[in-house]
Amino acid sequence: MRKSDPISLSPLAPGRSWLRTLLSNALVVVVVLILAGIGRRIEYAERNFSFPWFHDWITWHWGFYQTRMLMLAAIGVIMAVSLQLINGIAGQFSLGHAGFMAVGAYLSGYASSTYALLDPDDPGTNYENAGQVAWYFVSLATVVFTIAVVLTVVFLLLRLSQRLWRGLPPLLLLAVLAWFTWDFSAGFGLESVPPYLIWTKLLRGLGEMFGWTLAQGLPHALEFSKWLPAWSRRPLCFLTLLTGGGLFASAAGLLVGLPTLRLRGDYLAIATLGFAEIIRVVITNSQALGRSTGLPVTPYANRPDLIPDPDRPGDPVTHYIFPWILAMMVVTIVAVWRIAYSPKGRLIRAVREDEVAAAAVGISTTRQKVTAFIVGAFFAGVGGVLYVHREGYVNPSSFGIDQSLLYVVMVTLGGLGSITGAIVAGALLTLLPFLFRQLASVQALPLSVRHVFENQFAVLALALVIMMLVRPRGLLGGRELWWRRNRRALQTAPAAGATAT
Amino acid sequence: MTAPVPVIPIPLAVPPSGGELLVENISRSFGGLTALKDFSFAVRPGELVALIGPNGAGKTTAFNVVTGVYPPTAGEIRLAGRRIDGLAPADLCHAGIARTFQNIRLFPTLSVLENVSVAIRRPAGQGLFRTILQTPGFLRAEARTEQEAMELLATLGLADKADLRADSLPYGDQRRLEIARALATRPKILLLDEPAAGMNPQEKVELTALIKFLRDHFGVGIWLIEHDMKLVMAICQRITVLDHGETIAVGAPDEICNNPKVIEAYLGEPG
Numbered sequence: 104m105r106k107s108d109p110i111s112l113s114p115l116a117p118g119r120s121w122l123r124t125l126l127s128n129a130l131v132v133v134v135v136l137i138l139a140g141i142g143r144r145i146e147y148a149e150r151n152f153s154f155p156w157f158h159d160w161i162t163w164h165w166g167f168y169q170t171r172m173l174m175l176a177a178i179g180v181i182m183a184v185s186l187q188l189i190n191g192i193a194g195q196f197s198l199g200h201a202g203f204m205a206v207g208a209y210l211s212g213y214a215s216s217t218y219a220l221l222d223p224d225d226p227g228t229n230y231e232n233a234g235q236v237a238w239y240f241v242s243l244a245t246v247v248f249t250i251a252v253v254l255t256v257v258f259l260l261l262r263l264s265q266r267l268w269r270g271l272p273p274l275l276l277l278a279v280l281a282w283f284t285w286d287f288s289a290g291f292g293l294e295s296v297p298p299y300l301i302w303t304k305l306l307r308g309l310g311e312m313f314g315w316t317l318a319q320g321l322p323h324a325l326e327f328s329k330w331l332p333a334w335s336r337r338p339l340c341f342l343t344l345l346t347g348g349g350l351f352a353s354a355a356g357l358l359v360g361l362p363t364l365r366l367r368g369d370y371l372a373i374a375t376l377g378f379a380e381i382i383r384v385v386i387t388n389s390q391a392l393g394r395s396t397g398l399p400v401t402p403y404a405n406r407p408d409l410i411p412d413p414d415r416p417g418d419p420v421t422h423y424i425f426p427w428i429l430a431m432m433v434v435t436i437v438a439v440w441r442i443a444y445s446p447k448g449r450l451i452r453a454v455r456e457d458e459v460a461a462a463a464v465g466i467s468t469t470r471q472k473v474t475a476f477i478v479g480a481f482f483a484g485v486g487g488v489l490y491v492h493r494e495g496y497v498n499p500s501s502f503g504i505d506q507s508l509l510y511v512v513m514v515t516l517g518g519l520g521s522i523t524g525a526i527v528a529g530a531l532l533t534l535l536p537f538l539f540r541q542l543a544s545v546q547a548l549p550l551s552v553r554h555v556f557e558n559q560f561a562v563l564a565l566a567l568v569i570m571m572l573v574r575p576r577g578l579l580g581g582r583e584l585w586w587r588r589n590r591r592a593l594q595t596a597p598a599a600g601a602t603a604t
Numbered sequence: 605m606t607a608p609v610p611v612i613p614i615p616l617a618v619p620p621s622g623g624e625l626l627v628e629n630i631s632r633s634f635g636g637l638t639a640l641k642d643f644s645f646a647v648r649p650g651e652l653v654a655l656i657g658p659n660g661a662g663k664t665t666a667f668n669v670v671t672g673v674y675p676p677t678a679g680e681i682r683l684a685g686r687r688i689d690g691l692a693p694a695d696l697c698h699a700g701i702a703r704t705f706q707n708i709r710l711f712p713t714l715s716v717l718e719n720v721s722v723a724i725r726r727p728a729g730q731g732l733f734r735t736i737l738q739t740p741g742f743l744r745a746e747a748r749t750e751q752e753a754m755e756l757l758a759t760l761g762l763a764d765k766a767d768l769r770a771d772s773l774p775y776g777d778q779r780r781l782e783i784a785r786a787l788a789t790r791p792k793i794l795l796l797d798e799p800a801a802g803m804n805p806q807e808k809v810e811l812t813a814l815i816k817f818l819r820d821h822f823g824v825g826i827w828l829i830e831h832d833m834k835l836v837m838a839i840c841q842r843i844t845v846l847d848h849g850e851t852i853a854v855g856a857p858d859e860i861c862n863n864p865k866v867i868e869a870y871l872g873e874p875g
Contacts, residue, residue, distance in 0.1 A: 125740040438736045445735045446726065446746055449714065453722045463671065463705075464694035464723035465697035465789055474732065 131437050134428040141233055172537050174425055174493055176487050176530040177432040182438050182543040183513040183529030184522060185482035190511065192443050193475035194455030199359065200483055201509045202379030205502035206355045207348035207484025208491040209392050212400040214239045215492065217345055219401075221328055221336070227403055233338035233343050234324035237326075240347035244310050247354060341427060343402060345488050352484020353477045355382070360476030364469055377505055386499045390541040397498030400491050403427070415593075428489050435482045440522050442478060451475055516570060518533070518577025528530040535563050611654070623684045623700055623792030624648045624823065625670070630679030631688070632662075632669050639665040641849045642677070647793050647825040652815070654828040654836045657846035658870050663829045664706070666846070667797055671703045672696045683792070698725075702791035704782045706829075708796045712771035714783055716762055719770050720753040723788035753788065760784045760814075776807045780814070787818070793825045794818070800832045812838055833871070837861070845870065 117542065123212045181202065189197045218235040221228035257279065264271040283302055290296050290303030298304070331339060355378075367394045387395045443447050453461045454471045462469055491497040513532050517524025536559040543556040555561060574580065607845050627645040631638065640662040647653055655663050669676045672693040683688040683699055691699070727750070734742040757763045760780050767775065770781060779799060786794055799815070800808050816839050820828050830836050836843060837857045845853040845860060847869040853860055860866055 124743060200830065281714075362718045441736050441738060442732070444750065445738075445742075446721065447732065447735045449718050449722045456713060457709050459693075460705070460709035460711065460723075462693040463697060463703055463709075465694050465725065465732060466722065467694055478732070489850060 109468060118385045127205065130434060133478060134454040135396055135433055140407060143346070144559065149294075158278060161309050170425060171493075177428045178490050178493070178531045180432050180526050180529040181435045181482055181486040181489070181530075182510050183581065184355065185479045186433050186510045186520055186523035187520070188439050188482075188518070189441065189479035191518075191525070192455065193451050193472055195360075195472060195475060196368055196372045197359075197375040197377035197476075197479075198504075198511060199379030200479075200508050201375070201502040201504075201506035202359075202375075202382040202481035203355055203480040203498070204350040204490065204506070205379075205386065206480075206486035207485075207487030208497050208502070209354040209386055209398065210240075210351050211344045211348035211488040212398050212491040212497050213392060214347065215403075216380070216400050218397065221325075227229040228405060230340045232325070232328045233305065233331060233336060233340040234327035235321055236340055236347070237343045238320040238324035240351070242313055242320065243351070244345050245316055246313045247351070249312070253261065292450035319430050334602040337345050341492075344486055344492070345427075345431065349484040350489035351485065355484075356476040356480025357473060359390050359480075360473040362470075378508065379502070379504065381498050383503060385501075393498070397496055399496055401495065403492040418583065424489065424493050428493065431485055431489060435485070435523065436526065437486075439478070443522060447474070512567065516567065516577055518579040520581045521579045521583055522581045524577055524581070525577035532563070535566065536560060539563065569597070622683045624791045625701070626672060627666075628680045628682070630669055630676040632665055632667075632674070632675050632682065633740050635749070635805055640669070640676075643846070643849075643851060645827075645844060649792055649825045650819065650823055651842070652840050653824045653826070655778070655844050655846060656830060656833075656836060656870065657869040660848075661846040662768070662849040665799065667703065667795055667829060671701060671795060675742055682738075695812050697789050697791075697800075699783055700790075700792035701788045701795065702786035702793070702850040703795040704786050704797055704799060706801055708775075708778050708782050710770040710778060710782060710785075712769070714770055714822070715767050716770055716773065717750070717753055717757065717766040719781055720756055720785050720788045723785045724749050724752055725789065738790050740822050756784050756788055760787075771776070775802060776810065779803075783814070783818070787822060787824070791824055793827060795827050795829075797871045798831065799828065800830060808832060808835060815839055820821075 107177040182204065186197065186200045189195050189200070214236050215230065218239050219230045219232050221231040259268030259274045261275050261279075263273055286300050286302040287306075290300040292305075296303050296307060326337065328340075359375055361376045363371050366374055386392050390400055443451075450461075450466050451471045451474065453464075453466060454468045458468050461471075487502075490501070509532065513528045514525055516532065517526070539556045539562050543553045543559075545553070548556075572576070605638040625645075625647045627643060629642050629644055630640060643666055644664070645653075645655070645666070655666060657663055657719075657784075668674060669689070670681060672695070674690050675690040679689070680687055683701065686699070688696060688699055693793060711722065714722070726745075753767065754763060759767055760783065762777060762780055762784060765777065772779070773781060783796070783799070796815070800811055803811060812835050815826060815828070818824065827835065828840065840857060843853075843855065843857060843860045844851060845863075845866050852869060853866050854861045857861070861871070
């Protein structure tokens, strides 16, 4: 509790010295390095733990299976925490989070399957070509930027037309969309496009621009990759993939966030859901991205001599991505936490609480909402990159509405607005199906119980229903596990009459 | 709680320069209904003026037009000579107009201190990357914001409640907090929409003293909408009376009290 005498305040608010921040930043770096160290240990040994006293019950094998579960749980945490920023802290009901994940996954998956190989004759140099991967993203960015400019011009013209007549913009919008559709269907698959099909020409032109930009830069990018010191090539390449995937996902977040600003609640949910479905449909119809059969991506590996052997699914190769996944999980949690509990987070939460009042005190509600979308989408994209490089295969069904709903359930189960809640729920909801399946194979349990657990998702659904009945506000009820955060700002006033008035 | 005496001379006590709010002949119609017709008004920093009238007279419409909720269908609004009609509420706040709401609109789950800190104009050092990295500049800026917020709370007598949830305060304190939040934006003109609504007589007495204190200490111009005539008569220098969207009288409290048109439309017989 603060003292009532204002003169005694120190220039810096208590507990927020620069030294403490330096230490906590250093701590994050240290934790990430430790996790990387653990990752390397695990890849060398698959350890068997068996607890003698549980021997009749459960024999734990710590091996590939358990590591895979841990990695999936970590990715689940990344997705849940990033969605918590959008749904819980900004109060924007987004049902399309898997769409952002898909953007990150597919763009980075395509990049790594096409451009990550440094020397085409030596498969051991996979994931060493940081330069070309980066250039691919840059060329893609120029295309996206051009599209953005065109769309902005169209949008502004529509807005201007409002001055002629108030009802003009929606009519014009419909007209433009119809024109668009006719233009595309008329020009689809044509060898040479007649000049009056402007939109098809524009799109083909964009494709050519993409190809030209790529061709201009790829040789130089290759030189750059070779110039990099050998020890840095793989980390840099993967870092480029993560950043590129994240940035394009946040561009998608901007694209979703801006037009949906005026929408509330269910309407916003439907709009975001629609966006995620559009992404999925675009992927399903794109030859380059593998359509619905999916895109194979070589799992990320550091050791060139460890090429994955399809006959040995327990191969430690995939463990190399383990430190990256854990490190990115830590980064996501720290970043979202720091945004949420900062002046910026206050602004975002104020917009969630009462938009009218927020506008009345000068807060730009647009900027706060869009910021939440952009940051949340960025980390969702990062989660997508990690997911695709762990699985080795990506296919549009992994990013459908089921997944989006699962993430929303994670966020709500943990408690809207609580980051630690999202962490717990994200890990729990990813791990529980596996746990149930393990329980189904435990000999000591009666057969009927084991049959029940075999339907892992049904049991999960039942567990969720029970949870919502018992604790409707979520596991942590919107609070954080960290006691100090709870101590401030969540106390209620003493009973009236107790304070001296 | 009586109106607190400031412990330290606080920089906010310097009256804002310029900042005369001029409302010139604005009208506002909703479809066929003319809610406000040829309404003119002026508030200068340091003045305390009121807008009164029966329900449905167009008072809240006038407020909403001035604070950017909707634009006027005719007429102009100027602040310090600059036209501000049609601006969005956030831009109006930056221009120097602050308002409170008739049904108190706080940020309920935020603390008292956070409610005020949110309104303080952010210094430049708090962008997204600096927030994530928590650079020293970011920390300094945040410390300054918190200090300013605490000083404001102290001036308004809420300093000992800084860490409490905003929605847990008693009604009178919530009203104070809303006023504190509005003042945190360093306005030139403060618009109070029925500040005494829902208060008991004791709270109204304290509110009267508070409003006077605000004008004296912060130097803002205060424009009230109010139904409580005792409060209005006690502190206002000039009163404008609206009825059915039209101005029927403007003047000092005594003149208004004795104006027959006003008595007929609104006040009733003195009693």
